[in-house]
Amino acid sequence: MNRINLDRVYIDIVKDRKESCYKDYLKTIERVKNSTAMYKGKPIPFLYMPKFYTEEDIERFRKLTSTLMTILKKVIDRYVEDSSFREKFGFTKLLEDLILTEHGYSAKVPMARIDIFYKEDGSFKFCELNADGSSAMNEDRELSRILSGTVAFKEMEKKYKIHSFELFDTWVRESVSIFKEFDSSIDKPNVAIVDFNDKGSSNEFEVFKEAFKRNGYNAEIVDARDLKYINGNLYFNDTKIDFVYRRLVTRDLMERADEIPDFIRAAKEGKVCIIGPIKSQIIHNKIIFKILHDNDTLDFLNKEEISFIKNHIPYTAKLDGDNLNYDELIAEKDKFILKPMDFYASRGVYAGRDFSSKEWKKRLEECSGRDYLIQEYYTPAQSDLVEFNEGKLMINKFNNITGIYMYNEKLYGLYSRVGENAIISGLHDCYTLPTFLVTKK
Known part of the structure; x- marks a missing residue:
């Protein structure tokens, strides 16, 4: 059993019941409007299809987050112990003082949502690490509650055991x-x-x-x-x-x-x-992706951790000061994405493939001197998902991003967004899908 097969089973269920599922979809829209699944006063955009994960997926997520947390805790310890290492982050004196205050318990990252690009074969790369302010648990909770009452979902339950994630x-x-x-x-x-x-x-x-x-x-x-x-x-x-x-x-x-x-x-x-x-700002700020690749960081990690970084942390450099070849950044624009070091909700993020060479050059110039990073663009996995367009059933391809909720440094749940654009976020016409763990009956 894998996610692609589960998606096909669900899609076939909807295809076989197009009319009843469309009517049900319209009712589902109203249920979401009347729920607390809201963002800035508007209902969360969704599709008439959940995101399914298997026990094999969950085990992979546990392993990858365990390795990541081990690395991040070593980095946090080095920050606290080594003043020269602290300089790499460029934090203000006030922020540094707040970070160095003893916090009084063992967990260094009590809550996080680790966002990854995850593919069916188990390969993945990290998108970003959300620590302080990690959110969207209620989006998943409400959409899971509502979608689990739909016609298609109830048919799916006849074939599999389906479990939601409890995050409160x-x-x-x-x-x-x-x-x-x-x-x-x-x-x-x-x-x-x-x-x-x-x-x-x-x-x-x-x-x-x-x-x-x-x-x-x-x-x-x-x-x-x-x-x-x-x-x-x-x-x-x-x-x-x-x-x-x-x-x-x-x-x-x-x-x-x-x-x-x-x-x-x-x-x-x-x-x-x-x-x-x-x-938590040590890992929350996107500069962590660059610092993880630095030689003086790799020096205090073991071989397994170094390999993990090289395989799963996208190449990242400061837009200013890292001896970048701007001609290459422009000529190979589809390979890169621009990210501010410390905005959230994907504000100020630009993917090279969304722009012409001339427009991309202008973006590079505009972002220069503004604490921007240039990062390798990783093509997300795509999946076929159900979409209704004015009553017509369509099966369209969407890019996927998976969020992994960590409480007290342990995995507790997942969050899924999909979109047709290069950047998958609320600012770029994405959808939230409720997440479920599927097991055999």
Whole structure:
């Protein structure tokens, strides 16, 4: 059993029931509109087809993330220990100070979503590493709930056992476990889910809040500007906050540090449990892809880890200062993609294949001097997926990207996006597919 065969089975089910599935698809659109699967006030774009993974896929993901986390923890340790190594990242003095603060528990990356380009034969390359602010769990949750009630899915269930991934109660369990390392004396910690109100995903935060409460913990969604730090304790109104679930991404934190002096002081002094720590910026910033290839990084890794990097981390260089041959970058434009070091949601990302040579040259010039990276473009795997266009059933090819959710450095779930463009993101007309694990009956 493999994913391609599972896709074919599902497509055949829809083909055999075109009319009933189309009517069901229209109802599904309404269900999504009336759900919390929203982004910036609009329903999440989806297809009338889930993304299926097998136990073999999950085992591959466990192995690759285990190797990656071992490498990343070595890099984080070297950053903390070696001031000359720290210089490679180019972080500000404030950010460096926050990173070097002892965070009080063993996990260096408590939450992450590792995005990869994954092919049927098991080959893959990494796209990006999302640490602080990792999101979209509610998109998968809601779409999984809704799509599992469709006509086609119920027919699929007659043939296979199909399981969704639970990403909320599991996070409560793991985050509380992390907090207990920090302070085992508090049985029922008060939790603050922290971001700027004008930045965060309120629907998703509400679901996390309810998950904490369902498991017996007081939780509040808190704007970082409303926190007060008094005598080594963090407060929201009159409530002492025992641990922060940080959704506030480091870039936003740094750009608006003057708005949140109390949160900054709490993070600097290390007396409040913040999950995740500012250390996560070491791997969250896309400069990590370049640094992993540097000789002085490879020097403290073993042969297996070096091979892993060379095979799976795309070639990456600074657009400024890495002795690049611009004529080659232009002549071979389809082989490259431009990425800002520290934006998120694919903002400011440009693939050479989307531009003419003249336009690409202009993009290179515009991005020069703006903390940009040039990276090898890896052609994503394609899959045939169901799409309805004005009532007509179409089977179209889509590029795939897979997100792997890591809680407390362990795999807990998957996230799937597909698109027909070179860049697969919400800014580039992509779709989110609910993810399921399929096993034989």
